[in-house]
Amino acid sequence: MLKISNLHASVEGTQILKGISLDVAPGEVHAIMGPNGSGKSTLAQVLAGHDAYEVDDGSVSFLEKDLLDMSPEDRAREGVFLAFQYPVEIPGVNSAYFLRTGLNEILKSRGEEEMDAIDFLQLIREKLKLVEMDESFLRRSVNEGFSGGEKKRHEVLQMAVLEPRLAILDETDSGLDIDALKVVANGVNELRAPDRSTVVVTHYQRLLDYIVPDFVHVLMHGRIVRSGGKELALKLEAQGYDWIREEVAGQDQTVEA
């Protein structure tokens, strides 16, 4: 489904991603872990098409198409969804209008019928239950005055409405208490399907107790330095990143020598 090969990316001339390769097959959940500054969020933003990041080398294909060649909106229409680490506040645009506009642009791009306000309301009511949100959210300006937990739930709500083929969750667990974490994880799990894939970017193992990954990758200094099963996340939780850091440093020295 998603195939990242040797991806190099920089921001304002500073290289952040230094050769990432990753294959995500349909139905799989991949966790990308790593210490702060390792490039996790950059990877998420590059996949969504943020133009602050320059792709210097490598390729990304999504469902056999060149993802890097597409505008952010075309990526979303193809089924890529990024749950933002820092969802943006949009004063004056209410959540219902925002969601319906996005959904309809996606439906339109696929040649499907757009949804009227009544059908949309039915759909959104179902989805609100999933993330345990009140209908009054729909009338509020997007993310404006939302608490940290509300913003993250709102991201999952959007994901539930847009039903992406590839969901990228960027630190969706940060700032959440355990109850909110369960709600968010439950929302993500509800969407799991054989033809949908998920990439979970996280600093902590905690979220992975609830969204159980098939693969865990450790990102450090812009490279994937370890890959394994879910037990790798547990080891990181118990021992931290230092042991990997040391191993990687050892390898680098070997290379340099």
Next chain:
Amino acid sequence: MNPESTQSIEHYGSLFTAFEAGLNGGASSTVHTVRQAALEALRREGFPTRHDEAWRHTNPAPLSTGLYGPTDTTSLTTSDLSDWSIEGLQDGPLLVFVNGQFSEAHSRLTDIPDGVQIQRLSEAIAGENALVAEHLGKIAQVEDGGFAALNTAFVDDGVLVSVDPSTLWDVPIEILYITRPGPNPTLVTPRTLVVAGDGSQVQFVETFVTIGAGDHLTTPVTEIWLGVGATVEHTRLQIDTDQGHHTSSLFVREGEDARFTSHSIGLGGKLVRNDVTTVLAGERIVSTLNGLFLSRGQEHVDNYTSIEHAAPNCESHELYKSILADASNGVFRGKIHVHQIAQQTDAYQSNQNLLIGDDAGIMSKPQLEIYADDVKCSHGSTTGELDDEAIFYLRARGIGEATARGVLTRAFADELVDCISHEAIRSHVDALVTLRLEQVLASGSES
């Protein structure tokens, strides 16, 4: 005296002589002295120049040196009327003027309740209405000359609204001032006087629109007097052409416990200047000034507001926003003058500007003069482009870039449209803003 406008002031002086001669004895009315004094002020003080502080960022020469005069053109089609009158207010009063001439055929003055008087100003003047003697030209400040004095010198027709004490009326009064330029540079001087008695409530809409091509100067004056505890909501809509010169003056005097709200919506014109002066003359007044301006091309729009806190315990709220495309220019100057006596004043001013054209610009200047020591006054001014992160967020949800820009620009404007309390007026303004935004965004994307 400004030598630039010597010729135009002479020109208006001779127009004045002809005008008074044509008034058929009206020259002897109490208003005669008001006109005469205004003309004298104009002769004495002249028109402003760019050396005046209040006109530093707008060159008044096109307004002050032109030799504008009245025109006989008064034609109006029903489609013109349906374009600019407000759907949803068909059951309320409507007064239509074309180039200052009252259009009886298109106006409606039925079903006006007891306690509310709506009269043509010319009739009120001829009938020696006491309110005219008491207020006309008294709320306005014309002793410094300028465009308000020009308007006042030629006061003839227009609208007088008076609401008796304790009369509450929730049907908006609609006034449509149409400028239809004639073959020569056309002068139109609309005049409205609203007197809201103690404890009364009224709302009204003034639309100033130009239909057709031609050089012109529309220079309206609106005076509003609010008695103790009176509530007035005023909406002014101004739509002009790329040959349109528009310079308006709104003067408000508010009594104790009054509630005044003004919405000023500007949707185009070559050179537009709007002055708002409100005097908070009693305690516990809440006064709100809202403004929304959408400009494109080479348009220049200058808003000057002056809020005089002349009594303690009053609140004023001001929010002015501009959206500027292409090479259009804006000026905002917001003066808040808190007199020494005006303790416990709570004044808030915000000016927000969205530049969507590479060559667009705005000069934003708050001017706070505070002479009382126990007050809460704040102001803020922001100017910028659309938030890139917000655009990306919308695009990441499948919304195309042009739509995303449209949605965000619209949201910026909507904050002010949503402030209009009457639904029919709000949807009318909403529709006009939508149309205008389409033009503004289309021209913005070409540049």
